[in-house]
Amino acid sequence: MKLYNYFRSSASFRVRIALEVKGLPYDYLPVHLVKAEHLAPGYADRVGDTLVPALQTDDGHLLTQSMAIIEYLDETHREPALLPGDALARARVRALAQMVACEIHPLNNLRVLKYLKHQLQVEDAAKDAWYRHWVRKGLEAFERQLGLLDGERQAAGLAPSRLCWGDMPTLADCCLVPQIFNGRRFHVDMDGLPRTMAAFDACMALPAFQRAQPSACPDHEA
Amino acid sequence: MKLYNYFRSSASFRVRIALEVKGLPYDYLPVHLVKAEHLAPGYADRVGDTLVPALQTDDGHLLTQSMAIIEYLDETHREPALLPGDALARARVRALAQMVACEIHPLNNLRVLKYLKHQLQVEDAAKDAWYRHWVRKGLEAFERQLGLLDGERQAAGLAPSRLCWGDMPTLADCCLVPQIFNGRRFHVDMDGLPRTMAAFDACMALPAFQRAQPSACPDHEA
Secondary structure, eight states: OEEEEOTTOHHHHHHHHHHHHHTOOOEEEEOOTTTTGGGSTTTTTTOTTOOSOEEEOTTSOEEESHHHHHHHHHHHSOSSOSSOSSHHHHHHHHHHHHHHHTTTGGGSSHHHHHHHHHTSOOOHHHHHHHHHHHHHHHHHHHHHHHHHHHHHHHHTTOOOOSSSSSSSOOHHHHHHHHHHHHHHHTTOOOTTOHHHHHHHHHHHTSHHHHHHSGGGSTTOOO | OEEEEOTTOHHHHHHHHHHHHHTOOOEEEEOOTTTTGGGSTTTTTTOTTOOSOEEEOTTSOEEESHHHHHHHHHHHSOSSOSSOSSHHHHHHHHHHHHHHHTTTGGGSSHHHHHHHHHTSOOOHHHHHHHHHHHHHHHHHHHHHHHHHHHHHHHHTTOOOOSSSSSSSOOHHHHHHHHHHHHHHHTTOOOTTOHHHHHHHHHHHTSHHHHHHSGGGSTTOOO
16 A cells, blocks of 8 residues: 655544554655645646545555545454444544544644635734644543543443543544644643543554654654 | 434534435434534533534434434444445545545634634635635535546446435535535535536435425524
């Protein structure tokens, strides 16, 4: 498999985690977003959303959208599973992933920050405040939801979660960890999010997450 | 089942479509977003993201995030299926859904428009331009992706799609249709999107989509 990727892209990072957790080898094909390589012919005419990541399968299909790619990997390479076996637990994990991927990250990616700066003439301080607002509000919601789910697990007689859901990495962890990296880069206050940050720390203690992080990427820039 | 819902919420509309396509009865519990009922105790302390929709299952679990809810409904009430049977096709449908739910809709929901207006002091004209920019760019990407997928289907010897993917409603249609409704309300130019609008029209010719639309909701306001 080949992964079109940018070291700093959170969505790319999600897929790298999934590949590493599953121990699947892949070629890393860098697409430099700041140099707009994702908009160049050869990429843009094959990838409808002109975004990274895109995963080229061994039979030549080019898959887009990080969560869809991870579900594909999970369906085609089942173990270790990134989604639990029963429908309720799967809904819980997917909803956590979507709290990051639909509520936090879309407001803070590069093209949105550029629009704020260039089209809306927003000053840097206000742009940074926008960034921090959505990440902080989103993570506070995530923390509340983890608390509700911990209560639900306890009521069902399940062991307490160390990661987002249970003790093994899931799609939710694939989404949370890059968001924390991203938030830290913009100095988002992470105080008062003990359950979320404990899940993050437990993930980062795992070699798969270490191998997937931006500083381990071949196109990493300081 | 009980669906916490707001007639104008695109994410709520997605779940209503799924319920109607599957012919599943549900109680409609209105949550008035403009009156901030989603932030009131009794709702906010049970729903971590304090958003609509939330689906209460018959055994009392409160599910959040529209795409996660729809996948849950699809796993627990299999026919008619909203996701295809094979992994590649599922990845295609999920990616289309996420192109709407992760790339377009998050930039244009009520709380974001409020932030632009109140925190960033953006004038109404610039706020409307922001809205139209992201919807239009996102739908242009969606149109390109549908074109790529149509080519892929043809190469694989599959029948041409009438809806987003194939001839039966999928998760992708559940996401696309509310986005078009929403875009029309803000007068987004839909010219030059023939494949996307044909899928929309084919969906809206189906009774399930008619029954799910905002004007059919008990809390509808003109």
